[in-house]
Amino acid sequence: MTVHALLIPDVTWPELLARARRLEEMGVATVWVDDHVLNPAHPHRPWLDAWSVLPALAAATSRVRLGPLVANALLRPPVVLARHALSVDHLSGGRLDLGLGSGYAAGDRAAGRVAGGFAETVAAVHGVLRGRPVLGGFPALAPVGERPVPLTIAAHGPRALAVAAEYGDRWVSYGGFGLSAAEHLAVTRRRIGRLARGGRPVRRMLLAGSPAVTAEPIWSSVAAVEDFTGRYREAGIDEFAFHYPPGPMWTDAKADQVFEDYVTS
Template sequence: MSVHALLIPNVTWPELLAHARRLEELGVTTVWVDDHLLNPAHPGRSWLGAWSVLPALAAATSRIRLGPLVANGVLHPPAVLARHALSVDHISGGRLELGLGSGYAKADLAAGQATEFDTVVSTVDKALRGEPVVDGFPPLAPAGRIPLTIAAHGRRALETAARYGDRWVSYGGFGLDEPTHLARTRRRIAVVDEIRPVRKMLLAGSPAVTAAPIWSSVQAATDFTGRYREAGIDEFTFYYPPSAMWSSPKADEVFEDFVSRQ
């Protein structure tokens, strides 16, 4: 089972880098970085931009895959987003995983451009396949195929994810009890599989989106992932460090023990 980790860039650069290097030591598959204009939970507090952080992480690591989870299609014009992706992929030696989403934070929606999500995805997809996307200019010339991970919840977005994505990702929803969360996940998986089966990933580990206390023990984490794997989830991304979400130093120890067993 693939385990990934999401870094929330609301800390200093030395802290964020230390987290990424520790995750590389642990052997997680991908280090993702959250992409917003401002800290969505606390807009007045510190926040580092994902597309500034990612090339720095690419230069400071050697094995782990990297990417935004998810690059906000509201904030970035598709051609510019594709150029960011190609640059980070080059700096990292082909280790980029590109996550795309439509955004939900109020500050992002207020500052961004109202571009249809399927237009963002299809334009980025064309650019990453070496097709021209800006009139009068040559294609962006990718060195190789960059995997696309597409976040989606509604029917139309799920269809876009299935049509263009290598992987679909969801956090399920905010403030849901686990039976409701799991039932919604099953329904969305069914929509994706109806169109084109792709890899399916769940973002979990924050109390805001995960009612179950998964980091209370390795067994609790194993039970949680087992329920969602049975529903059709292939991969998991967990917020890191979990102790920042659960206010428990033990959560980090449980996470590391859990990852070591995968």
């Protein structure tokens, strides 16, 4: 099973870097960085920009994959976003995973001014990542290596899920806010079913581990994490991205150790 980690960039750069390097040592598949204009939960608190952080992480790590989870399609023109992605792909030696979504935070929606819909943005980014000429026919920067930058698409509603089914290499969902454990699992099953109607093989990833979206104390023990992931794997989830570190979110000093034991076991 593939395990990823999401960094919340609400700490100093030295602390964020230390967390990324520790995750690389643990062997997680991808270190993702949250992308918002400002801290969605606490707008008055500091918040580092994901596309400024990612190049620095690319230079400071050597093995782990990196990416935004997810880059907000409202905030940047598609060609600019794709060029950011291809540049980080080169800086990291081909280690970029691009996450793309339409955003949920009020601050992002207030700041977003990009014309066109989500489907059009994803199609344009997808085209640039795969070598389509841009800006009057000039070629885009090619990805490192032989394969295109993998595209992860966040989607919950029917139209967004159709976009993920058409263009995504991976689909990601956090389920929703304020759901019970049973409701969260049920809505995830329904979304997986709708995604499957597209007929393409798309990897399925769940973002979990924050008490805001996970209605059960999964960090109480390794067995609790395994029970949680087991239920979602039966529902069709292939990969998991967990908020890191979990300890401060749960105000539980042992949660960080449980995470490490789970990832390295």
